[in-house]
Amino acid sequence: MRIILRIFLVPFLLWSLVSRAEDMIKIGVILSMTGGTAAFGEVTWTGMRIGRSIRPNVLGKEVELILVDDKSDKIESANAAQRLIQKEKVIGILGDVASSNSLAIAPIAEENHIPHISPASTNPIVTLNRKYVFRACFIDPFQGEVMAKFAYNDLGAKKAAVLMDIGQDYSVGLSNAFQKTFTKLGGKVISRVNYLSGDQDFTAQLTAIKETNPDVIAIPGYYTEIALIAKQARELGIKTTLISGDGAEAPELTEIGGKAVEGLYYTTHFDEKAISTPLGKKYVEIFRKKYNHAPDALGALGADAYLIMLDAIERAGSTDPEKIRDEIEKTKDFQGVTGVIFIDSNHNAVKNVVIRQVKGKESVYVSSVNP
Ligand code: PHE
Numbered sequence: 001m002r003i004i005l006r007i008f009l010v011p012f013l014l015w016s017l018v019s020r021a022e023d024m025i026k027i028g029v030i031l032s033m034t035g036g037t038a039a040f041g042e043v044t045w046t047g048m049r050i051g052r053s054i055r056p057n058v059l060g061k062e063v064e065l066i067l068v069d070d071k072s073d074k075i076e077s078a079n080a081a082q083r084l085i086q087k088e089k090v091i092g093i094l095g096d097v098a099s100s101n102s103l104a105i106a107p108i109a110e111e112n113h114i115p116h117i118s119p120a121s122t123n124p125i126v127t128l129n130r131k132y133v134f135r136a137c138f139i140d141p142f143q144g145e146v147m148a149k150f151a152y153n154d155l156g157a158k159k160a161a162v163l164m165d166i167g168q169d170y171s172v173g174l175s176n177a178f179q180k181t182f183t184k185l186g187g188k189v190i191s192r193v194n195y196l197s198g199d200q201d202f203t204a205q206l207t208a209i210k211e212t213n214p215d216v217i218a219i220p221g222y223y224t225e226i227a228l229i230a231k232q233a234r235e236l237g238i239k240t241t242l243i244s245g246d247g248a249e250a251p252e253l254t255e256i257g258g259k260a261v262e263g264l265y266y267t268t269h270f271d272e273k274a275i276s277t278p279l280g281k282k283y284v285e286i287f288r289k290k291y292n293h294a295p296d297a298l299g300a301l302g303a304d305a306y307l308i309m310l311d312a313i314e315r316a317g318s319t320d321p322e323k324i325r326d327e328i329e330k331t332k333d334f335q336g337v338t339g340v341i342f343i344d345s346n347h348n349a350v351k352n353v354v355i356r357q358v359k360g361k362e363s364v365y366v367s368s369v370n371p
Helices: 038-054 074-086 099-112 140-154 169-184 203-212 223-235 252-261 278-291 297-316 321-329
Strands: 005-009 013-015 025-031 061-069 092-095 116-118 133-135 159-165 188-195 216-219 241-244 265-268 353-359 362-369
Touching: 025 038, 025 074, 025 297, 038 061, 038 278, 038 297, 061 074, 074 092, 074 099, 092 099, 092 297, 099 116, 099 133, 099 169, 116 297, 140 169, 140 216, 140 241, 140 265, 140 353, 159 169, 159 203, 169 188, 188 203, 203 223, 216 223, 223 241, 223 252, 252 353, 278 297, 297 321
Parallel strands: 005 061, 025 061, 025 092, 092 116, 116 133, 159 188, 159 216, 216 241, 241 265
Antiparallel strands: 005 013, 265 353, 353 362
16 A cells, blocks of 8 residues: 655654655645644644545545644744745645744745645735635634624623733734724723743733733633633632633643633634534544544644645646636635635635534534624
8 A cells, every 4th residue: 555645744854655756646734743733733634634535536646745844833834835845846735724834834835826725724814915825714803703792792791801922923813803893892801911822821911810800801822821821810710701712722722721721612613513514524424433532623624625625626627736726716615524615805715603612621512603
């Protein structure tokens, strides 16, 4: 049996068992397999491989996925894109998850006219005014709006505190989107404090927040910091409901956060209780059989990014990156894993936001919101 997945582990150490590379369609994958958001890469890669197991061929050729680990570092993301395009001659790129990393890949894809699909980066600027860059997910103005409406209408919160990670474009954008809608609804953001990914101690920020006595604390960041913030908040006696965005979704949230994250609400992209397509069903079946637990949103988006690329290659009838780009742009009514996908004029996928809540070690489905 031939193995068609090549993985570069840093610094581009080739873990390769590939021989007939010329007959294959090469697609580059850039993910954070190590570093601060390693959980994102791991689960996305799992989903992409499931996507590939569902559809391993296109135009009569086998697809080779070439994975490069960017170590959760945007400079590495840019280097990975250069390498995949110049050396590996990939015809398309999938990745990354964290918006700051995708923002580093996008200009390189653009310059080289190579189609790039991010599975999960939700910051609007990733695709903005770019011809070759797309995403398989919704964007943060919508996600932030859903978070704010949920906090105001469903939780009855009138005063919110926001903790923003100033090191991540995602967190800055989502915090602003949350605040915009929350304020428009009549709520008030009574404290807004900053932190930086990698920080360990949040007591100063949390002490300031505690004094303002908010009804809800929004933490639009990534899982490690959310978990640590939750723990330290509970230690300081803050019992306030916590709400986050998709960046909360990783097994590490409950592994690090334990009881402190119990009850936390977060917005995300997928839940097996809200499946609307045959491909979604099939994906869940494969996932559950293999891993014996509920599938996560990132894996599902990874599969979708891959399958959108393959669908476009097939419609293009060619491996010419220009033609593939044109077809990705025309994607509509694509029956994906996460739902029916329509790529809009800004290259974003128009899709539902799912709200989930942490219960024990897992999260449970709360509701879905249409665009
Ligand atoms: N939306 C996040 C970002 O843009 C990435 C993410 C998506 C993380 C889905 C977890 C789940 O940075």
